[in-house]
Amino acid sequence: MDMALKTARVALVGNPNSGKTALFNALTGAHQKVANYAGVTVERKEGLIRAASGRTMSVLDLPGTYSLRARSPDEEVTRDAVLGRLAGETPPDVVVCVADATNLRLVLRLILELRAVGRPMVLALNMYDIAQRQGLRIDLETLSAELGVPIITTVATRKRGIEDLIAAVEAKVEAAAVEGENRWSSPDSAALRHAAREAERIMKACVRPPERPDTLTGKIDSVLLHPVAGMAILFVLLFVMFQAVFSWAAPLMDGIEGAIGWIGGLVAALIPDQGGGGLIQSLIVDGIISGVGSVLVFLPQILILFLFIIALEDFGYMARAAFLMDKIMGGAGLHGRAFIPLLSSFACAIPGIMAARVIDSRRDRLTTILVAPLMTCSARIPVYTLIIAAFIPSRTVWGVVNLQGLVMFGLYAAGIVSALIVSLLIRKVFWRGAVEPFMMELPTYRLPDPKSVAFNLWLRAKIFINRAGRIILPLVILLWVLATFPYPPENATLPAIDYSFAGMIGRALEPIFAPIGFNWQMVIALIPGMAAREVAVAALGTTYAIADAENATGLLASTLSAQWSLATALSFLAWYIFAPQCVATLGVVKRETNSTKWTWIMIGYMFGLAYLASFVTYHVAVALGGG
Amino acid sequence: MSSAAIGQGVPLDGRGAHLIITVKEDARPLVRSPARVSLDLTDTIKLSQARRGDRGVIVQVGGHCHHKEHEVELERRLLELGFVEGAEVELLHEGLFGRDPIALKVDDMRVALRRREAASLIIRRVAA
Structure with a gap:
């Protein structure tokens, strides 16, 4: 009775959009774990089923695919998991193929392929309620006989058929002795044609076309995919989304900032600041709490953004957005799917880079990751507003436009345009002009089901906190060490940071930054500013000895406008469009690309662009009299 | 190819064509290589040339050039997404710029494609 002792392993396989993840959630509830597969950045979702019999089984939600002949890292995982080739994973005891009952043709071909693998299989005909509503008749007995697999009808969103499915899987587990031989090999086009014909034959034999086919999708598409109206709706939607990200999130962000300040104060009060205690207090309060806090503060924006993205994805709109934007993205050598990751990057590059996983092709995904940080993330806003308030007069130009607003717009536009140009260059330089096909269902x-949207949102939040936390923590400690040691001498006249390693590095780097108009205070501020872009504001406050600079921005602005020339200020803005002043982003890039080389390429090209842009900006501004 | 499929009027795919030819041998010149040749070329166009509202049946998937790896790969991907000889297609929507990409109905599902890839598909137009 080995089987009863061993936890049986079940793998969910299916076409994209078959409701596979909804079924996974219905099967496992909250008992799931999200991680990465060893060596690849493909999300590994595993959960536990507790059957009525008391048996527990572990379920793997494999990435959606049309074929075992993998074309992307995600699909490779599906193939290797099903074939039992995946490093560190045992092959599944039972494969559950999830099919959208209203869209069977392609999945039938996939089932024929899966059958060749020879693993015990159960077919879950999901969204069966919709099929019934459409009057679609499926002869389950004949279909089951044709395919040689048991069929269970399910409605994952209503948790219908779940018990039956678990029972069917259990039955397969118990009968596991009969395991066919693996006859699968990568099909060529003749084999694909043959399988498609076979699927067509089964379709004709078992499925009667719907009496009331879905006409709603066609009607909605005639508006949403209309060349002009569709574009207009997309832009209105984006506008609403950005309004929400920036206005709804503001009170929550203030709340988080307040809470972080409060916790910092509490910890500071608990740890004595005499002797060794002072150092620990500084490490925890100034280093860890404020460092991690400076990233956590973006959580509300990220969640609001993901709320929109998840809801629109579940509705089916995201594929349409990719369709509408494909020509524009394609002009820059990007895939239509790159639109969402780049859009997310306006809030924060981290979720944007993580969202690039939806792109099949490795090259397109890499290009998207490399340009995502050029999008103006919300951490740049405090820096931009500070410099603009200090140096750009608030007056009206061309009759209607506010000059400050115009500069802000220019900074955003510069980010977008440079991202498009850079991605075009990446394609020309690294991929030598190869174009990946754009085709999607x-x-x-x-x-969208509100419960599943909420659940996915919660999952995203957990992943962000987990990943960001793990990457940021060691880095903020490093930055704290740089900014704290060595201590200033007894009779110090300058701010303490000037005597620290950060100060030394800043002074050492000063000659490099002099040609772009930066003084040593600015260079020093760039070092703690690596934690997150908006930290530069506080760091400038430190180097100019202004306490609580983040709240006293007026004072800081007037100090800066007295100390910097206009050319220096513009150069600083240009620097912030391009420079990768965010270790968290670099850490996520390292993880997502799984490549040190590409991380350094990003660091190199972004600092290079930043220096070049600042150099040009500074010298043009000086030549025009702004020095 | 099953006789059922022929009876359903799903002709003219590369390999299936072979069967049809043998049936109608006296009516048409024999085509020696059944794999890659579509028979009846009247009113066939590349799917990339189709306009909004055009309907048709796919008669050929994939180009003739089978030396280039990416062409072979493209053919397989198209087949996997339901673009198979005999499938009915209708061009539903066109993008704003250069009428690209295109949204199609392929049998009973909807698929988006760039015209660049659609050039690998030949359809026989059917009156709407």
């Missing part, structure tokens, strides 16, 4: 529109 436009799924049927479905009303």
Whole structure:
């Protein structure tokens, strides 16, 4: 009775948009773990099923695919998991193939392929309620006989058929002795044609076309994919999304900042600041709490952004957005799917880079990751507003436009345009002009299920906190060490940071930054500013000895406008468009690309661009009299 | 190819064509290589030339050039996404710029494609 002791392993396989993840959630509830597969950045979702019999089984939600002949890292994972080739994973005891009952043709071909693998299989005909509503008749007995697998009808969102599915899987586990031989090999086009014909034959034999086919999707598409109206709706939607990200998140962000300050104060009060205690207090309060806090503060924006993205994805709109934007993205050598990751990067590059996983092709994904940090993330806003308030007069130009607003707009535009140019160059230089095909299914529109949206949002939040936390923590400690040691001498006249390693590095780097108009205070501020871009504001406050600079921005602005020339200020803005002043982003890039080389390429090209842009800006401004 | 499929009027795919030819041998010149040749070329166009509202049946997937790896790969991907000889297609929507990409109905599902890739598909137009 070995089987009863061993936890049986179940793998969910299916086409994209088959409701596979909804079924996974229905099967496992909250008992799931999200991680990465060893060596690749493909999300590994595993959960536990507790059957009525008391048996527990572990379920793996494999990435959606149309074929075992993998074309992307995600699909390779699916193939290798099913074939039992995946490093560190045992092959599944039972494969559950999840099919959208209203869209069977392609999945039938996939089932034929899966059958060749020879693992015990169960077919879950999901969204069966929709099929019934459409009057779609499926002869389950014949279909089951044709495919040689048991069929269970399910409605994952309503948790219908789940018990039956678990029972069917259990039955397969118990009968596990009969395991066919693996006859699968990568099909060539003749084999694909043959399988497609076979699927067509089964379709004709078992499925009667719907009496009331879905016409809603076509009607919605005629508006949302209309060349002009569709574009207009997309831009209105984006506008609403950005309004939400920036206005709804503001009170929550203030709340988090307040809470972080309060916790910092509490810890400071608990740890005595005499002797060794002072150092520990400084490490925890100034280093860890404020460092991690400076990234956590973006959580509300990220969650609001993801709320929109998840809801629109579940509705079926994201594929349409990719369709509408494909020509524009394609002009820059990007995939239509790159649109969402780049959009997310306006809030924060970290979720943007993580969202690039939706792109099949490795090259397109890498290009998207490399340009995502050029999008103006919200951490740049405090820096931009400080410099603009200090140096750009608030007056009206061309009759209607506010000059400060115009500069802000220019900074955003510079980010977008440079991202498009850089991605074009990446394609020309690294990929030598190869173009990946753009082809994807436009799924049927479905009303998003609020519970599943909430669940996915919670999962995203957990992943962000987990990843960001793990990457940021060691880095903020490093930055704290640089900014704290060695201590200033007894009779110090300058701010303490000037005597620290950060100060030394800043002074050493000063000659490099002199040609772009930066003084040593600025260079020093750039070092703690690596923690997150908006930390530069506080760091400038430190180097100019202004306490609580983040709240006293007026004072800091007037100090800066007295100390810097206009050319220096503009040069600083240009620097912040491009420079990768965010260790958290670099850490995430390292993880997502799984490549030190590409991380350094990003660091190199972004600092290079920043220096070049600042140099040009500074000298043009000086020549025009702004020195 | 099953006789059922022929009976359903799903002709003219590369390999299936072979069967049809043998049936109608006297009516048409024999085509020696059945794999890559579409028979009836009247009113066939590349899918990339189709306009909004055009309907048709796919008669050929993949180009003739089978030496280039990416062409072979493209053909397989198209087949996997349901673009198979005999499938009915209808061009539903066109993008704003250069009428690209295009949204198609392929049998009973919807697929988006760039015209560049659609050039690998030949359809026989059917009156709407």
